[in-house]
Amino acid sequence: MISLILFNVEFSKSFSSLLPKWYNLLMPSIKDVAKIAGVSTATVSRVLGNNAKVTEETRQRVMDAVEHLNYRPNLIARSLRVQKSAKIGLVVSDIRNPFFTEIGRAVEDAAYEKGYSVLMCNTDENPEKEEMYINLMHDENVAGFIFSPTQQFGAKLSTFDTSIPIVIIDRVVNTKQADMVLLDNVAAGYDLTNHLIENGYRKIAGLFGNASTTAPERRRGWLKALREHQLKPFAEYAIPPKIKQGYDTALALLNQSDRPDAIFTSNSLLTAGALQAIRGCKLKVPDDVALVGFDETTWGALVDPPISLIAQPTEEIGRTATELLFQRIKDPTRSPKTVILKGTLIARGSSAKR
Amino acid sequence: MISLILFNVEFSKSFSSLLPKWYNLLMPSIKDVAKIAGVSTATVSRVLGNNAKVTEETRQRVMDAVEHLNYRPNLIARSLRVQKSAKIGLVVSDIRNPFFTEIGRAVEDAAYEKGYSVLMCNTDENPEKEEMYINLMHDENVAGFIFSPTQQFGAKLSTFDTSIPIVIIDRVVNTKQADMVLLDNVAAGYDLTNHLIENGYRKIAGLFGNASTTAPERRRGWLKALREHQLKPFAEYAIPPKIKQGYDTALALLNQSDRPDAIFTSNSLLTAGALQAIRGCKLKVPDDVALVGFDETTWGALVDPPISLIAQPTEEIGRTATELLFQRIKDPTRSPKTVILKGTLIARGSSAKR
DNA sequence: AAACAAAATGTAATCGATTACACTACCGCA
DNA sequence: TGCGGTAGTGTAATCGATTACATTTTGTTT
Numbered sequence: 001m002i003s004l005i006l007f008n009v010e011f012s013k014s015f016s017s018l019l020p021k022w023y024n025l026l027m028p029s030i031k032d033v034a035k036i037a038g039v040s041t042a043t044v045s046r047v048l049g050n051n052a053k054v055t056e057e058t059r060q061r062v063m064d065a066v067e068h069l070n071y072r073p074n075l076i077a078r079s080l081r082v083q084k085s086a087k088i089g090l091v092v093s094d095i096r097n098p099f100f101t102e103i104g105r106a107v108e109d110a111a112y113e114k115g116y117s118v119l120m121c122n123t124d125e126n127p128e129k130e131e132m133y134i135n136l137m138h139d140e141n142v143a144g145f146i147f148s149p150t151q152q153f154g155a156k157l158s159t160f161d162t163s164i165p166i167v168i169i170d171r172v173v174n175t176k177q178a179d180m181v182l183l184d185n186v187a188a189g190y191d192l193t194n195h196l197i198e199n200g201y202r203k204i205a206g207l208f209g210n211a212s213t214t215a216p217e218r219r220r221g222w223l224k225a226l227r228e229h230q231l232k233p234f235a236e237y238a239i240p241p242k243i244k245q246g247y248d249t250a251l252a253l254l255n256q257s258d259r260p261d262a263i264f265t266s267n268s269l270l271t272a273g274a275l276q277a278i279r280g281c282k283l284k285v286p287d288d289v290a291l292v293g294f295d296e297t298t299w300g301a302l303v304d305p306p307i308s309l310i311a312q313p314t315e316e317i318g319r320t321a322t323e324l325l326f327q328r329i330k331d332p333t334r335s336p337k338t339v340i341l342k343g344t345l346i347a348r349g350s351s352a353k354r
Numbered sequence: 355m356i357s358l359i360l361f362n363v364e365f366s367k368s369f370s371s372l373l374p375k376w377y378n379l380l381m382p383s384i385k386d387v388a389k390i391a392g393v394s395t396a397t398v399s400r401v402l403g404n405n406a407k408v409t410e411e412t413r414q415r416v417m418d419a420v421e422h423l424n425y426r427p428n429l430i431a432r433s434l435r436v437q438k439s440a441k442i443g444l445v446v447s448d449i450r451n452p453f454f455t456e457i458g459r460a461v462e463d464a465a466y467e468k469g470y471s472v473l474m475c476n477t478d479e480n481p482e483k484e485e486m487y488i489n490l491m492h493d494e495n496v497a498g499f500i501f502s503p504t505q506q507f508g509a510k511l512s513t514f515d516t517s518i519p520i521v522i523i524d525r526v527v528n529t530k531q532a533d534m535v536l537l538d539n540v541a542a543g544y545d546l547t548n549h550l551i552e553n554g555y556r557k558i559a560g561l562f563g564n565a566s567t568t569a570p571e572r573r574r575g576w577l578k579a580l581r582e583h584q585l586k587p588f589a590e591y592a593i594p595p596k597i598k599q600g601y602d603t604a605l606a607l608l609n610q611s612d613r614p615d616a617i618f619t620s621n622s623l624l625t626a627g628a629l630q631a632i633r634g635c636k637l638k639v640p641d642d643v644a645l646v647g648f649d650e651t652t653w654g655a656l657v658d659p660p661i662s663l664i665a666q667p668t669e670e671i672g673r674t675a676t677e678l679l680f681q682r683i684k685d686p687t688r689s690p691k692t693v694i695l696k697g698t699l700i701a702r703g704s705s706a707k708r
Numbered sequence: 709a710a711a712c713a714a715a716a717t718g719t720a721a722t723c724g725a726t727t728a729c730a731c732t733a734c735c736g737c738a
Numbered sequence: 739t740g741c742g743g744t745a746g747t748g749t750a751a752t753c754g755a756t757t758a759c760a761t762t763t764t765g766t767t768t
Contacts, residue, residue, distance in 0.1 A: 027492075027517075029724055040748045045726055053745060075493040076439070077724030080430045080753050087494075090474075095449065096459050098652075105450050108476050112483075117490055120444075120474035122462050129466075136471055138381075139429040140441075163381075243652070272652050279656070298452075298597070298626050299653025302633070383754055394718045399756055407716060431754030434723050709768100716763070722756085731748075738741090 106318025189221025246273020305349025460672025543575025600627020659703025
């Protein structure tokens with residue numbers, strides 16, 4: 001540290017007084033390295049960019065200088081020059097949704113392995129925020145980003161600039177420009193509903209999110225299974241995918257004189273809300289009402305009875321998305337891929353045979 | 355879109371063939387705006403930087419050009435010039451820890467309001483990753499960052515470069531360089547333990563994380579309460595703060611011939627693990643063994659019986675940290691503040707009076 | 709109308725890297 | 739010896755903004 005400060009007197013940089021003086025009284029630049037090593041900045045860059053022809057001897061001199069100065073290349077400057085950065089974006093509705101929490105972590109891990117960092121953005125299913133963040137992705141020169149758009153935004157996504165690689169996750173978007181990683185939601189909804197029916201439930205209500213395309217698809221599977229068994233939907237709601245709304249809606253549902261014998265929820269926040277409501281009504285799961293949903297969470301297996309659900313391979317979704325993104329960053333012309341993964345039915349107590 | 359493309363023919367930018375051609379065939383620069391508006395780049399900058407003296411008439415001409423070209427200033431270039439960016443970092447151990455999930459969201463919200471974006475980093479309590487990410491904070495020219503360091507790293511933090519504003523959260527660090535936002539952990543541990551004792555529990559085991567400084571402090575409070583009631587710790591473990599370790603340790607604990615009548619856990623991951631173990635042993639909460647912990651989670655209130663815990667004001671912690679950070683960004687010389695917040699005891703079924 | 713101050717705008721340096729292009733030095737081969 | 743080729747290195751333009759300083763325009767006062 002001390003030696004670094006002493007070195008500063010040699011720095012070529014003029015300390016423009018307009019810059020806050022606390023800022024980088026340190027931070028040697030490539031020029032300083034060049035000076036110390038007795039070479040040109042081009043050579044330093046070549047050594048560090050590991051692409052090029054340099055004598056072993058100069059390489060060593062440069063590396064010594066680098067070490068001596070504790071030099072680190074300025075990513076901003078590099079990014080400005082090459083019009084790219086080692087950053088990817090992750091734009092999702094809410095990182096607190098356990099599904100996205102897991103995705104976020106998987107993406108960060110995969111990015112880390114490639115030396116990339118992750119810009120995290122929560123859109124709250126708000127198209128305005130979505131637009132703002134897409135613009136930010138541009139402005140930050142991200143190499144690409146992973147995006148889970150609302151229905152409304154997805155529709156107009158194709159009218160946006162396509163110069164940045166995008167991978168869409170979780171939700172279908174009608175564009176041929178981007179890769180996608182999706183769950184087979186219709187099948188998942190179908191399987192989950194069939195499971196309920198097989199276990200003797202007949203009056204099945206549905207709580208569906210109204211923001212993404214996943215809910216309608218899961219609903220399609222739900223309807224299909226019901227129809228195949230000559231059952232009618234007992235009731236259904238399209239509501240904001242939040243615990244609060246799940247609670248309110250389920251509460252109203254359960255306070256009717258004619259109650260459903262099972263509640264199908266299209267995501268884990270609604271599941272949590274519904275469970276709160278069931279508890280609030282002092283009803284028993286599954287005797288009074290069964291409950292099923294999506295996404296494995298910390299609590300899904302811990303509540304009593306544990307919740308039956310379709311688990312999504314979150315780790316795999318995150319990884320796949322990141323890998324597709326890197327593929328596309330490498331080769332932006334390769335034709336878009338859609339990867340569809342299968343969910344896993346985890347049957348537990350909340351939907352036990354009646 | 356079409357008009358934008360047509361405009362490209364006017365761009366002053368020479369399209370260096372070395373850049374991938376798919377990249378920014380669009381993206382007008384400040385020069386293009388200046389040309390269209392018939393002014394110099396300085397004037398454009400002045401209009402957009404809203405700091406300066408410009409005629410209303412020129413302002414309008416520039417704004418028209420901006421709109422016409424769909425111009426957005428290049429943040430990278432700006433960042434290079436002013437040696438700062440509208441980005442802050444968030445460096446925590448694992449975003450999947452519900453505490454940090456909430457913090458992350460609160461920070462992102464607070465940053466968003468100020469027009470900042472958030473770089474998210476997971477360190478996994480790994481000092482090497484921590485160091486790497488601190489360096490990244492430099493390299494990305496973040497305006498500052500919020501950091502929850504491991505014990506080991508916290509110790510040497512003060513030897514690091516102090517040119518970037520830092521706010522430490524959740525964990526104590528022995529430095530006078532940074533602001534901190536902390537919970538009164540000793541009091542929290544004390545209160546939680548007292549609550550157990552008051553409700554009739556005597557053989558209280560402790561499961562503590564071994565990565566951060568919070569666990570030892572909560573343990574201090576635990577010990578203090580025990581001592582005041584002439585109780586001895588029934589057993590205690592310092593383990594990695596993960597569900598798996600919580601499960602394993604609790605399982606071993608419960609399989610002993612002499613079981614504790616209560617388990618005190620120092621964070622929600624350990625709580626979840628312990629609960630799994632209790633379930634695995636087919637024991638009843640709280641009749642066979644009580645369970646208490648930290649951090650309100652989605653599931654804490656949903657399991658049966660619901661978990662008694664100390665809730666941290668996560669929203670407030672995140673907000674306060676971000677605000678302190680912005681204060682320090684504005685005035686890097688102001689002397690560091692430490693904000694200590696109180697947790698709230700939420701007594702529920704898992705520690706009911708016996 | 710002249711003189712000067714104040715306001716508006718332009719010119720060009722700068723931030724820190726990358727890289728096309730130019731140049732030198734040296735080698736091998738005719 | 740002379741010539742072409744190649745490997746190693748340096749020079750300088752460039753990325754897109756900001757801003758000190760220079761210059762021009764405008765307005766005010768006598």
